Amino acid sequence: MSKKILVWFRNDLRLHDNEMLVEAIAKSDEILPVYFFDPRQFELTRYHSIKTGAIRAQFLLESVAALRQSFQQHGGDILVLKGKPEDFLPNLVNQYEIAEVYHHREVASEETVVSTKVEDLLWKQKVNLKHFIGHTLYNKEDLPFPIKDIPDVFTQFKKKTERDAIVKPCFLTPDKIDFVNVEDWGVLPELNELIVHEDLDGLMQNIEFRGGEQQAFEHLHDFLHTGEDMALANASLKKNEIISKLSPWLALGCLSPREVYWKMKEAEANYGLKPYFNQIVLGLLWRDYYRFMFKKHGNTFFRPEGFSKDAKVITLADSSLLDSWKTGTTGHPLVDAIMNELNATGYINNASRQLVATYLIYELKVNWVMGAAYLEEKLIDYSPASNWGNWATVAGVGNDQRLTTSFDFEKQLKVVDPKGVYAQSVRA
Numbered sequence: 001m002s003k004k005i006l007v008w009f010r011n012d013l014r015l016h017d018n019e020m021l022v023e024a025i026a027k028s029d030e031i032l033p034v035y036f037f038d039p040r041q042f043e044l045t046r047y048h049s050i051k052t053g054a055i056r057a058q059f060l061l062e063s064v065a066a067l068r069q070s071f072q073q074h075g076g077d078i079l080v081l082k083g084k085p086e087d088f089l090p091n092l093v094n095q096y097e098i099a100e101v102y103h104h105r106e107v108a109s110e111e112t113v114v115s116t117k118v119e120d121l122l123w124k125q126k127v128n129l130k131h132f133i134g135h136t137l138y139n140k141e142d143l144p145f146p147i148k149d150i151p152d153v154f155t156q157f158k159k160k161t162e163r164d165a166i167v168k169p170c171f172l173t174p175d176k177i178d179f180v181n182v183e184d185w186g187v188l189p190e191l192n193e194l195i196v197h198e199d200l201d202g203l204m205q206n207i208e209f210r211g212g213e214q215q216a217f218e219h220l221h222d223f224l225h226t227g228e229d230m231a232l233a234n235a236s237l238k239k240n241e242i243i244s245k246l247s248p249w250l251a252l253g254c255l256s257p258r259e260v261y262w263k264m265k266e267a268e269a270n271y272g273l274k275p276y277f278n279q280i281v282l283g284l285l286w287r288d289y290y291r292f293m294f295k296k297h298g299n300t301f302f303r304p305e306g307f308s309k310d311a312k313v314i315t316l317a318d319s320s321l322l323d324s325w326k327t328g329t330t331g332h333p334l335v336d337a338i339m340n341e342l343n344a345t346g347y348i349n350n351a352s353r354q355l356v357a358t359y360l361i362y363e364l365k366v367n368w369v370m371g372a373a374y375l376e377e378k379l380i381d382y383s384p385a386s387n388w389g390n391w392a393t394v395a396g397v398g399n400d401q402r403l404t405t406s407f408d409f410e411k412q413l414k415v416v417d418p419k420g421v422y423a424q425s426v427r428a
Helices: 019-027 054-073 085-095 109-124 154-164 213-233 247-251 257-271 274-302 320-326 333-345 350-363 368-378 384-394 409-416 421-427
Strands: 004-009 030-037 079-082 100-104 128-132
Touching: 004 019, 004 085, 019 030, 019 100, 019 128, 030 054, 030 085, 054 213, 054 368, 085 109, 100 109, 109 128, 109 274, 154 274, 213 247, 213 257, 257 274, 274 384, 320 333, 320 350, 320 368, 333 350, 333 368, 333 409, 350 368, 350 384, 350 409, 368 384
Parallel strands: 004 030, 004 100, 030 079, 100 128
Antiparallel strands: none
């Protein structure tokens, strides 16, 4: 009898540099790729927000559709189901005589709880749930310290990691895949089936950000060639002006961080411009750092008091101040311009995120978790570790307490929009 492995896709929607997929193909005769649209990911939260908003959901739908198309080009498909993984996976194992289930491990509590439920159910069927870790630039086992000893100070983490760890080469993209025979692979849900708590009228078509692996490659190519053009022109940019906008595809795993790293190194060798590419690698390191911090510290990042023993905890109430911030009607031109961009596109750069977070926390005196939850709803590059880790840091309750006094609104104004050009252009 042939060996069949079920490959449970989550935030790993790609064929390139995907160890889970490569090993599943190598260890089986046939694979069954599966993706679940879990209704819990689209519910209302206790923070007066939606777990996943329409723009983020649309990007997700595009990314799953692109993965489906990739599998179809290999003569197969991906089984698309709407429901909770723990409700479906045991039956799928029985129906298709699955020997093992493969998936990528997550670090935030809601995702790990789902994994644990599935693992317990499969254990009763004597089927193994094998965990893979494919979201970071550096593999956990290649770090120069165990998770429990990772430095809480980012600069120390960066220094030791860059000095003593290696970035592994990418796994090759599969050229041949054999699939389990499935009569009905399922239909991708419509956006209005997933989004029931948000008005979809007036939702803009996101031209700049389209989900999927191929779109990720095209965006990476364009960014690298911008660097080539800069080298030819002998131009330079300030650090805050170097923005790759690769994060949406990294967040859903349409793009591997190692793919980005090695492409950057290749471009750096060809064009020079080391500071230009170093800024992007620095961003990848921050992603790793917060993900490993979540692994180390768990749910502490979600608590309003965070890591601070004497934090002043503000009520988690909806308010007119919070609403004005969300809707871009605070009266502050730059803050409103940034929030309007976020609401329209699902994306704002990191400096802008820090500025609007600082404004909400220190100028409006609103509890930081309300802002973090709203960006969870809106950001197409949302990932729990980066979002909640960054917000806790801005709020002064993060794990690196040395950063608690780093956020000054007036100083940030000068960095983000020193001449007021951005605010004027958006208002116009």
